[in-house]
Amino acid sequence: MRFAKIHLENWRNFTRVDVPLQQRMFLIGPNASGKSNLLDAFRFLRDLVRVGGGLEKAVADRGGVSRLRSLAARRHPDIVIDVVIDDGADRNWRYRIGIAQDTNARAYLLKEEKVWKAGKLILNRPDKRDEEDKELLTQTHLEQINSNRAFREIADFFNTIRYYHIIPQLIRDPERSVGRKFDPYGGDFLEQLADALENPQESRLHRIQEALRVAVPQLEELTLYRDNRGVPHLKAKYDHWRSKGAWQTEVDFSDGTLRLIGLLWALLDGDGPLILEEPELSLHAEVARYIPEMMASMQKGQKKQARQILISTHSSDLLSDPGIAADEVLLLRPTNDGTKVEVGIKVAEIKPLLDAGLPIVEAIMPHTRPPRAEQLSSFGE
Numbered sequence: 331m332r333f334a335k336i337h338l339e340n341w342r343n344f345t346r347v348d349v350p351l352q353q354r355m356f357l358i359g360p361n362a363s364g365k366s367n368l369l370d371a372f373r374f375l376r377d378l379v380r381v382g383g384g385l386e387k388a389v390a391d392r393g394g395v396s397r398l399r400s401l402a403a404r405r406h407p408d409i410v411i412d413v414v415i416d417d418g419a420d421r422n423w424r425y426r427i428g429i430a431q432d433t434n435a436r437a438y439l440l441k442e443e444k445v446w447k448a449g450k451l452i453l454n455r456p457d458k459r460d461e462e463d464k465e466l467l468t469q470t471h472l473e474q475i476n477s478n479r480a481f482r483e484i485a486d487f488f489n490t491i492r493y494y495h496i497i498p499q500l501i502r503d504p505e506r507s508v509g510r511k512f513d514p515y516g517g518d519f520l521e522q523l524a525d526a527l528e529n530p531q532e533s534r535l536h537r538i539q540e541a542l543r544v545a546v547p548q549l550e551e552l553t554l555y556r557d558n559r560g561v562p563h564l565k566a567k568y569d570h571w572r573s574k575g576a577w578q579t580e581v582d583f584s585d586g587t588l589r590l591i592g593l594l595w596a597l598l599d600g601d602g603p604l605i606l607e608e609p610e611l612s613l614h615a616e617v618a619r620y621i622p623e624m625m626a627s628m629q630k631g632q633k634k635q636a637r638q639i640l641i642s643t644h645s646s647d648l649l650s651d652p653g654i655a656a657d658e659v660l661l662l663r664p665t666n667d668g669t670k671v672e673v674g675i676k677v678a679e680i681k682p683l684l685d686a687g688l689p690i691v692e693a694i695m696p697h698t699r700p701p702r703a704e705q706l707s708s709f710g711e
Contacts (some may be wrong), residue, residue, distance in 0.1 A: 332638040339410035340403040342367035345668035359662030365642035376491040402668035421448040440467040490602020496592030524562035586612040610645040622651040
C-alpha cells in the first residue's frame with residue numbers, strides 16, 4: 331500500500347494542498363516554507379493509530395488546534411487531511427478527517443471522518459450516535475479496534491509509517507531521551523538496533539558496514555554490543571598503524587557517520603512509507619549525490635511492492651541524480667495566502683525548461699532561492 335494523493339485544508343502552512351504522490355517524492359522549497367509541516371500530516375495519521383496515541387494525543391502533542399490551523403486560514407475553518415491509498419489491487423481506499431475548534435471550550439472536536447473503499451462510502455461521521463453523544467466525537471473510529479473492523483487495513487497501513495531525523499548528539503547521549511520508544515530523533519536508536527539484531531537480522535548490520543566502508547574508507551568493521559549494564563553500543567574498527575587497528579564507540583563517531591548509519595538503517599527498517607528530513611545533513615556532497623540511487627536500488631530489491639519514500643531536502647547534490655523524474659518533485663512556495671504546493675512538472679515556469687532538456691536541479695532549485703540572499707554577505711558591517 332502507498333499514498334497516491336494527499337489533500338489538505340488549513341493545515342499549518344497550507345490553506346489548500348491537492349497533489350498526487352509517486353513511490354518516491356522529493357519536497358523542496360525555501361526555509362520555513364512548510365516542508366516539515368507537510369510531512370507531519372503523514373506522521374499525524376500514524377499518531378492516530380499507534381499504541382498510546384489517538385486523536386487527543388496527536389492534537390495535544392502539536393500544541394492544540396490553534397497551532398495546527400493555518401495562520402492564513404479565514405473565519406476559523408476546519409482542518410482537513412484527506413488521503414487516497416493505493417493498495418495495489420484496484421480497490422483504492424480513501425480516508426478523510428476534519429477537525430474543528432469546539433465553541434464550548436473543548437480543545438478540539440472531530441468534525442468529520444469518512445472512509446471509502448473502491449469508491450464506496452463505508453463510514454460517514456458524524457452519525458446518529460455521534461449526534462446523541464457528542465463525547466464520541468473526541469475519538470476517531472480509526473483508532474478503535476471495535477469500530478475499525480471494516481477498514482482496519484487503513485489503520486494497519488498508517489501504523490507502518492516510519493519517520494527518521496537522526497540527531498547525532500542524542501545517539502551519543504541516550505540519557506537525554508530516557509523512557510522514549512521509537513524516538514525518530516535517535517534517543518533510543520541503539521536500542522532499536524540491538525532489539526532488531528537479536529532476531530535473525532544481522533545481515534542488516536553487515537550491509538550497513540559495507541556501505542560505510544565506501545563513505546568512510548578507513549573503517550574496517552562495525553559491530554554492536556551491550557555493556558555490563560545492558561546498554562547497547564556501536565563499535566567500529568579503523569585502519570591504524572597498529573596491526574590490530576583502532577576501535578571507537580559511537581561517542582567518538584563523527585556526525586556524518588552517525589547520520590549515515592541512521593539513514594541506512596531507516597532504508598532497511600520496515601516496508602511502509604518512510605519519511606526522511608534532509609538526509610544529506612553532515613554528509614559529503616559525493617555521498618549525498620548517491621542517496622536517491624541508493625533509495626531506488628532498495629526499492630527495486632524489495633520482494634513486495636517497493637516502499638514509498640518521502641524526502642525533504644535543500645541539497646543540489648542530492649537532486650542532481652538524473653534518475654529523479656519531474657513528477658517526483660514537490661515545489662513549495664510561500665505566498666500571502668499560505669504555501670503553494672505544486673508537482674515540478676506542472677509548474678508553468680519550469681515545464682518549458684524541462685522540455686528543453688535542463689536537469690531537474692537546474693530547472694527547479696532556483697525557485698527555492700531567497701530573492702535577496704546576497705544581502706547576507708553584508709551581515710556585521
